[in-house]
Amino acid sequence: MNEAKHKNMVGLLSSIFAIVVGLLFGFIVLLASNPTQAVPGFFTILTGSFTHGLKGIGQVFYYATPIILTGLSVGFAFKTGLFNIGTPGQFIVGAFAAIVVGIRGDFLGSAQWVVAVLASIAAGALWGLVPGVLNAYFNVNVVIACIMMNYIGMYLINFIVKGSKTLFDSLRNQSLSVDKAAEIPKMGLNLLFPESSINGGFFIAILAVVLIHFILNKTAFGFELKAAGFNRDASKYAGMNEKRNIILSMAIAGALAGLAGGLLYLAGSGKHIEIVDVLASEGFTGISVALLGLSSPLGILLAGLFIAYITAGGFYLQLFEFSTEIIDIIVAVIIYFSAFALIIKTFIERFDKKRNGGK
Amino acid sequence: SSNKTGESTSDSTTTETTDTKDAAADTATDKTAQGETSAEGYEIALITDIGTIDDKSFNQGAWEGVTQYAKENNKTYKYYQPAEKTTDAYAETIELAIEGGAGIIVCPGYLFEEAVFNEQDKNPDVKFILLDGEPHNADYSEYKTSENTMAILFQEDEPGFLAGYAAVKEGYTKLGFMGGMAVPAVKKYGYGFVQGAEYAANEMGLSSVEITYNYTGGFEATPEVQALAAAWYGAGTEVIFGCGGGVGNSVMAAAEANSKAVIGVDVDQSPESDTVITSAMKKLSVSVYDGIKSIYDNAFQGGKTTTFSAANNGIGLPMETSKFTTFTTADYDAIFAKLAAGEIEIKNDTTESDAKTAINALGLKIVKVDVVE
Amino acid sequence: MNVVFSVFQQTMFFTIPLLIVALGGMFSERSGIINIALEGIMIMGGFISILFINLTQGVLSGQLQLLIAVVIACVAGMLFSLLHAFASINMKADQTISGTALNLFAPAFAVFFARILQGVQQIQFNNTFRIESVPVLGNIPIIGDLFFKNTYITTYIGILILVLSTIVLYKTRFGLRLRACGEHPQAADSVGINVYKMQYAGVLISGAFAGIGGLVFVVPTSTNFNASVAGYGFLALAVLIFGQWNPMRILFASFFFGLLKTVAASYSGIPVLAALGVPSYIYKMIPYITTLVVLVFTSKNSQAPRAEGIPYDKGAR
Amino acid sequence: MEYIIEMLDITKEFPGIIANDNITLQIKTGEIHALLGENGAGKSTLMSVLFGLYQPEKGVIKVKGKEVKVNSPLDANDLGIGMVHQHFKLVHNFTVLQNIVLGMETVKHGLIEMKEARKKVMTLSEKYNLFVDPDALISDITVGMQQRVEILKMLYRDNEILIFDEPTAVLTPQEIDELMNIMRNLTKEGKSIIFITHKLNEIKAVADRCSVLRRGKYIGTVEVSDTDKEMMSEMMVGRKVNLKIDKKEVKPGEVVLEVKELSVKAKKEGHTKNIVNHVSFQVRKGEVVCIAGIDGNGQSELVQAITGISGMDLGKILLNGEDITKKSIRYKNTHGMSHIPEDRHKHGLVLDYTLGENLVLQQYFTPDFQSRGFLKFNKIDEYAKHLIEKYDIRSGQGSITSARSMSGGNQQKAIIAREIDKNPDVLIAVQPTRGLDVGAIEFIHKQIMEQRDNGKAVLLISLELDEVMNLSDRILVIYEGEIVADLDPKKITIKELGLYMAGSKKEEVKHHE
Numbered sequence A: 001m002n003e004a005k006h007k008n009m010v011g012l013l014s015s016i017f018a019i020v021v022g023l024l025f026g027f028i029v030l031l032a033s034n035p036t037q038a039v040p041g042f043f044t045i046l047t048g049s050f051t052h053g054l055k056g057i058g059q060v061f062y063y064a065t066p067i068i069l070t071g072l073s074v075g076f077a078f079k080t081g082l083f084n085i086g087t088p089g090q091f092i093v094g095a096f097a098a099i100v101v102g103i104r105g106d107f108l109g110s111a112q113w114v115v116a117v118l119a120s121i122a123a124g125a126l127w128g129l130v131p132g133v134l135n136a137y138f139n140v141n142v143v144i145a146c147i148m149m150n151y152i153g154m155y156l157i158n159f160i161v162k163g164s165k166t167l168f169d170s171l172r173n174q175s176l177s178v179d180k181a182a183e184i185p186k187m188g189l190n191l192l193f194p195e196s197s198i199n200g201g202f203f204i205a206i207l208a209v210v211l212i213h214f215i216l217n218k219t220a221f222g223f224e225l226k227a228a229g230f231n232r233d234a235s236k237y238a239g240m241n242e243k244r245n246i247i248l249s250m251a252i253a254g255a256l257a258g259l260a261g262g263l264l265y266l267a268g269s270g271k272h273i274e275i276v277d278v279l280a281s282e283g284f285t286g287i288s289v290a291l292l293g294l295s296s297p298l299g300i301l302l303a304g305l306f307i308a309y310i311t312a313g314g315f316y317l318q319l320f321e322f323s324t325e326i327i328d329i330i331v332a333v334i335i336y337f338s339a340f341a342l343i344i345k346t347f348i349e350r351f352d353k354k355r356n357g358g359k
Numbered sequence B: 001s002s003n004k005t006g007e008s009t010s011d012s013t014t015t016e017t018t019d020t021k022d023a024a025a026d027t028a029t030d031k032t033a034q035g036e037t038s039a040e041g042y043e044i045a046l047i048t049d050i051g052t053i054d055d056k057s058f059n060q061g062a063w064e065g066v067t068q069y070a071k072e073n074n075k076t077y078k079y080y081q082p083a084e085k086t087t088d089a090y091a092e093t094i095e096l097a098i099e100g101g102a103g104i105i106v107c108p109g110y111l112f113e114e115a116v117f118n119e120q121d122k123n124p125d126v127k128f129i130l131l132d133g134e135p136h137n138a139d140y141s142e143y144k145t146s147e148n149t150m151a152i153l154f155q156e157d158e159p160g161f162l163a164g165y166a167a168v169k170e171g172y173t174k175l176g177f178m179g180g181m182a183v184p185a186v187k188k189y190g191y192g193f194v195q196g197a198e199y200a201a202n203e204m205g206l207s208s209v210e211i212t213y214n215y216t217g218g219f220e221a222t223p224e225v226q227a228l229a230a231a232w233y234g235a236g237t238e239v240i241f242g243c244g245g246g247v248g249n250s251v252m253a254a255a256e257a258n259s260k261a262v263i264g265v266d267v268d269q270s271p272e273s274d275t276v277i278t279s280a281m282k283k284l285s286v287s288v289y290d291g292i293k294s295i296y297d298n299a300f301q302g303g304k305t306t307t308f309s310a311a312n313n314g315i316g317l318p319m320e321t322s323k324f325t326t327f328t329t330a331d332y333d334a335i336f337a338k339l340a341a342g343e344i345e346i347k348n349d350t351t352e353s354d355a356k357t358a359i360n361a362l363g364l365k366i367v368k369v370d371v372v373e
Numbered sequence C: 001m002n003v004v005f006s007v008f009q010q011t012m013f014f015t016i017p018l019l020i021v022a023l024g025g026m027f028s029e030r031s032g033i034i035n036i037a038l039e040g041i042m043i044m045g046g047f048i049s050i051l052f053i054n055l056t057q058g059v060l061s062g063q064l065q066l067l068i069a070v071v072i073a074c075v076a077g078m079l080f081s082l083l084h085a086f087a088s089i090n091m092k093a094d095q096t097i098s099g100t101a102l103n104l105f106a107p108a109f110a111v112f113f114a115r116i117l118q119g120v121q122q123i124q125f126n127n128t129f130r131i132e133s134v135p136v137l138g139n140i141p142i143i144g145d146l147f148f149k150n151t152y153i154t155t156y157i158g159i160l161i162l163v164l165s166t167i168v169l170y171k172t173r174f175g176l177r178l179r180a181c182g183e184h185p186q187a188a189d190s191v192g193i194n195v196y197k198m199q200y201a202g203v204l205i206s207g208a209f210a211g212i213g214g215l216v217f218v219v220p221t222s223t224n225f226n227a228s229v230a231g232y233g234f235l236a237l238a239v240l241i242f243g244q245w246n247p248m249r250i251l252f253a254s255f256f257f258g259l260l261k262t263v264a265a266s267y268s269g270i271p272v273l274a275a276l277g278v279p280s281y282i283y284k285m286i287p288y289i290t291t292l293v294v295l296v297f298t299s300k301n302s303q304a305p306r307a308e309g310i311p312y313d314k315g316a317r
Numbered sequence D: 001m002e003y004i005i006e007m008l009d010i011t012k013e014f015p016g017i018i019a020n021d022n023i024t025l026q027i028k029t030g031e032i033h034a035l036l037g038e039n040g041a042g043k044s045t046l047m048s049v050l051f052g053l054y055q056p057e058k059g060v061i062k063v064k065g066k067e068v069k070v071n072s073p074l075d076a077n078d079l080g081i082g083m084v085h086q087h088f089k090l091v092h093n094f095t096v097l098q099n100i101v102l103g104m105e106t107v108k109h110g111l112i113e114m115k116e117a118r119k120k121v122m123t124l125s126e127k128y129n130l131f132v133d134p135d136a137l138i139s140d141i142t143v144g145m146q147q148r149v150e151i152l153k154m155l156y157r158d159n160e161i162l163i164f165d166e167p168t169a170v171l172t173p174q175e176i177d178e179l180m181n182i183m184r185n186l187t188k189e190g191k192s193i194i195f196i197t198h199k200l201n202e203i204k205a206v207a208d209r210c211s212v213l214r215r216g217k218y219i220g221t222v223e224v225s226d227t228d229k230e231m232m233s234e235m236m237v238g239r240k241v242n243l244k245i246d247k248k249e250v251k252p253g254e255v256v257l258e259v260k261e262l263s264v265k266a267k268k269e270g271h272t273k274n275i276v277n278h279v280s281f282q283v284r285k286g287e288v289v290c291i292a293g294i295d296g297n298g299q300s301e302l303v304q305a306i307t308g309i310s311g312m313d314l315g316k317i318l319l320n321g322e323d324i325t326k327k328s329i330r331y332k333n334t335h336g337m338s339h340i341p342e343d344r345h346k347h348g349l350v351l352d353y354t355l356g357e358n359l360v361l362q363q364y365f366t367p368d369f370q371s372r373g374f375l376k377f378n379k380i381d382e383y384a385k386h387l388i389e390k391y392d393i394r395s396g397q398g399s400i401t402s403a404r405s406m407s408g409g410n411q412q413k414a415i416i417a418r419e420i421d422k423n424p425d426v427l428i429a430v431q432p433t434r435g436l437d438v439g440a441i442e443f444i445h446k447q448i449m450e451q452r453d454n455g456k457a458v459l460l461i462s463l464e465l466d467e468v469m470n471l472s473d474r475i476l477v478i479y480e481g482e483i484v485a486d487l488d489p490k491k492i493t494i495k496e497l498g499l500y501m502a503g504s505k506k507e508e509v510k511h512h513e
């Protein structure tokens, strides 16, 4: 078997293995906590959003949109050798930039949403850029710089929003709603998936997946970034500008997470920036998505959809006597077992051997 | 309550003497806290908002009301959590509850205003009880409470007023107000609190009362809140009104460490810590209980907004568990009667977002409020 | 002076959990295994031990109860960290994967089982552990006020852990071998050291300490546990890196962070600072910004264990 | 009992390869037994089996006639077997003493007790003439000293059977001589030694007998005194090998590379002496200039400064007359400079990239392989195939093999192919044949000479004196960061060169203007 193909095969099989184990584990927990409802409950997890027709499916796409992007952010950085744990910060900063344009940019007319989306990308990029610069020029550990930037971002945004009369809804302790023109157009998706919150943001996320796929796998730029990810010294030796690459990688990763924030807060589903000192969970979910998707853009797309799907299933699970945290448990178990690629690899090798031996 | 788990967790609930007692204890004993099974689903549903079912605030109070009524009358009931904090998600959850068989849906918190506005007419057969808000559309241009919806508001400034009044009457002159997020309910508590203190100081002819005033920005118990409270106590504050879910727990932790006093909020919090001298209560669970009852009794007050205040005995301090030495029940009854009769005017406009400006607008003379931002 | 004392005492409440957890992380990373699951392990340790305190309320109280809780938190953290050890060591998995999984699992598990056990997710506890003033020692001027008043036994456990950690790491056979595994596992293997065993030990110690850290974090600062340690596990990770994997520097880093956090949280009770009128959000951001600035000047030579994060494979060349 | 160690019919497989195929090896008590074989022949694997690092699929190990199970290095140690590994197994931030006692620490009251260990180490060090500073950090000492630490590690464990896996690959001639003496001393003490090396004259110098492996198979054992080098190398590769280089006369042309007053300051605190101190030299077209010196005298830093991998503090670098001091690595790469790096895994290759990708590592952005930002994969593949054929780079799957899975020799060939095929004006080659077998060395030497003969400039940095003497037209000796001699290889002996390198001889270096 071709080596690259072999690797993909192992990856895919271990993801499937992990998902099966995770779901099985979930089922056992359901059985243990409420045997009578375990079977229909489990069935609801598996089919939840499909039983709610097109609306259910639309919701899956809607929930998947931001986590695909934060996953892409983490995964892209992974591919270039950086652990971007700064997605929560980049996400909220992106969201902030989007709502600023969304609230104050009424003069932009019908271009308002486009500018707002672009603003979120720029703000996220800026937030990713900082750890990049600190790492490239001062050797500051990316993980710790990202953690610090998360908190700085969260406090800063809360500070600004709360202090601004034009952004803050003091009756609700959250940001004001964005203008109608700043909401991302439905792009026909509302006809396809009536009553769901899905909107054009999903297309933008897909576009980002395709774009990152091309950058990583088809371009000279991606070639450089990946080289740096695998071996920083060798990339430097080969004349690649490693400092520039680190900074660009983090900026792009930040831009993706920022975009995630922008798309969610411009979705027109009634999401607002709450003035609470808590890091954005969508950012952390991105790590899970990236890991399950093996950091490859296509894998991340599928992983994002899967996690959104099963999370939706968990929502419908409330029709039974279970609390929705079971889904987090299942996802955690899936991520955990996705780390067991070794077993799968040995298994495949043994299988290959047998087959070859049989010939 | 004789159940084993009920006893072990009972500190938070069983010593309560208010009418929420049984319901609260049941919350703790019910295996899944999700209500009882029935073939047709669950008749009474509650949708949680930001916090969880044990947020020591709207969700919990409302849930206690639901549980109590359902248990007493053998109804099925259940709560649902939205997938995220958006209007769409609230609406989706309401629809899920309806799918789950709900005929009555309790929505605790102003965040549901839009969702209920949209859903009430879509589902005319379902009754909605909206707490702390009135249904309106996204840009506030249209308010509408349909016939199947009952909106309940609370006059939080009144229990806040009583707490501030009692504290100063008790002899405290250095007070603290520590709110959670600066949402209207919290603000009203705070405004009432400082005005109550002013009222008492005025009565007593005091020359100065100091209040340190802050919104922590969240409803969680955090070390930061505990540190802040400890610092206030360290700087001389004698009693802090811990006004916002988990915030109170951190304040209590600090009070215990400094042997100082705490005023609880929403429900009687005296079981949670010996430092709680009294609590500014609004009878959330009673309001929900009564609302549900009225539906089953065919006496539903749909299409209207009901306000719970001193006038209808919807707020108050739990004098039975309060640890006052100077401030007597007679004092309390007197001031309560005045409030109920509308003899005291409390300013409670929450539209101003800047805390300093808002407090200045209250026109205090004796009480000096130090707003910490 | 009172302000100084109370700020210092308060600083300890922030410092000690960070210190303990970061020291735990140090053992893991020094053995070659990155442990980003500290947050999750703290939650697990906090959950199980607070649950214990809750269930034994009325039967037990005071220091004995707290000490048993510490042991329970320690064991819970160790057991939970076994999962990370198994994935990283036996399965040679990417260590961020199982770390992330554990971080995700712990709060979900805590909520799920708290609900099953008691209906609600928050676990109440009565704090009967505070020591007003340590007998005799508390009366020493200044020192007594700083270290022996308004304190918890866990503070001393934290200091003890620091001292023991330093000795174990630098003065014992175990420490020497552990460090060798984190720097050059092949070298350790070639002199007959069982690298897998040492790495298990490292991860388990990190689990034990993080578990204790979860409890220590919650006890002084709240009266209930809500399946969260507010990101302190991640901060401990930052403290570990900031402290360059060295116990004394970790102490310094956690104290630095603890102090800044305390000042940020309580500046309004500190007259000098309160008078400045700087908005609280600025104070909230200061610890994080300062850390970044300090790191800019101190990061040139990283002391990270060389082999950390690379699964050790006996057969690899 | 004649044999102290017997390894009988040992078979060890790795996925896809039988590293040891039914090998038998017998070591007599008190002898130095050489183990010879090409790269990848299975020498290290066999020794790892003996040392307990690998478990063989088949075979028996006997020590002093008794069958034993060696499940771990601990068992090996109990049996008196010690090993100096090909890649040193030392912890860089431990002291010499800590490294020696690691795994055998004495403990008192739970704490490590170093006093006695120190005494024992000092005694051993005196007895065998193995000077070390017990408190120096490994990262601060030279490779030669590190090797002494490895030997002391074995002696400290009172091992009787000592395995040296390619100990000389990283040593200077003087150090090699020293090591040979030490080995002889050790056998005098009754110890038995297994000695792995690719250098036949070393075998001639010290070994009593020699066993040869080829492609995992045992070929035979010979008495060294009865055999000559040619025969041994034929046994090893299965064909005749030409070890002599025929060097044509080439007249050096104009200056290609000029280094002026280059200095690199010491990085560590407390050190004041420059690592590279005011170094100046020129390399002309058609000449191979070699910088010879004992490892750690600044040659690595000098090259890294010239190529731009790490910084310099003073001085100027000119390439074809153009000042490139401040230019980027990319600029140098694309303006006539090629660089075969010292560490092929750290700098030379992206091991997770394919062979093809590695072959265009410095050219992927050129119009040949890229247009509008997109890579032309078919062009890359074509080019890779061309190089693979031209330079005989062997790998499992051709251009799509991941570099990681290739053998060391072939990895090195890939780097050389890449660097030479760029057709550089100056080729800077740092230890291009380190750790390679004679076949691979022969090939690489041929490539380097071809460059010179084609009128290119070559700057060679090597620790191998044979290589230095054979290849270079001019030898610059570097000692403590300074060029201390500019020599003509035809006019000096290896011995003399060694003296310069050791710093005991110096000449005024005049610049060729």
Ligand SMILES: Nc1ncnc2c1ncn2[C@@H]1O[C@H](COP(=O)(O)OP(=O)(O)OP(=O)(O)O)[C@@H](O)[C@H]1O
Residues within 6 Å of the ligand: C315, C316, C317, D014, D015, D017, D018, D019, D037, D038, D039, D040, D041, D042, D043, D044, D045, D046, D086, D407, D408, D435
């Ligand atoms: N851990 C391993 N996994 C897979 N293959 C291995 C492993 N170790 C060695 N090999 C393979 O086994 C063969 C023998 O390798 P070994 O290191 O013993 O060779 P050697 O004779 O010591 O070579 P050198 O002269 O390069 O040191 C080689 O083909 C090598 O690639």
Ligand SMILES: Nc1ncnc2c1ncn2[C@@H]1O[C@H](COP(=O)(O)OP(=O)(O)OP(=O)(O)O)[C@@H](O)[C@H]1O
Residues within 6 Å of the ligand: D015, D016, D017, D038, D039, D040, D041, D394, D395, D396, D404, D405, D406, D407, D408, D409, D410, D411, D437, D440
């Ligand atoms: N660790 C490994 N895993 C998989 N395959 C390997 C590994 N090491 C070596 N190989 C494969 O085994 C084959 C033989 O490798 P080996 O090291 O024996 O090369 P060699 O023929 O000795 O060449 P050289 O003289 O360049 O060292 C190579 O084709 C290589 O691709």
Ligand SMILES: [Mg+2]
Residues within 6 Å of the ligand: D039, D040, D041, D407, D408, D409
């Ligand atoms: Mg080889």
Ligand SMILES: [Mg+2]
Residues within 6 Å of the ligand: D043, D044, D045, D086, D165
């Ligand atoms: Mg070898």
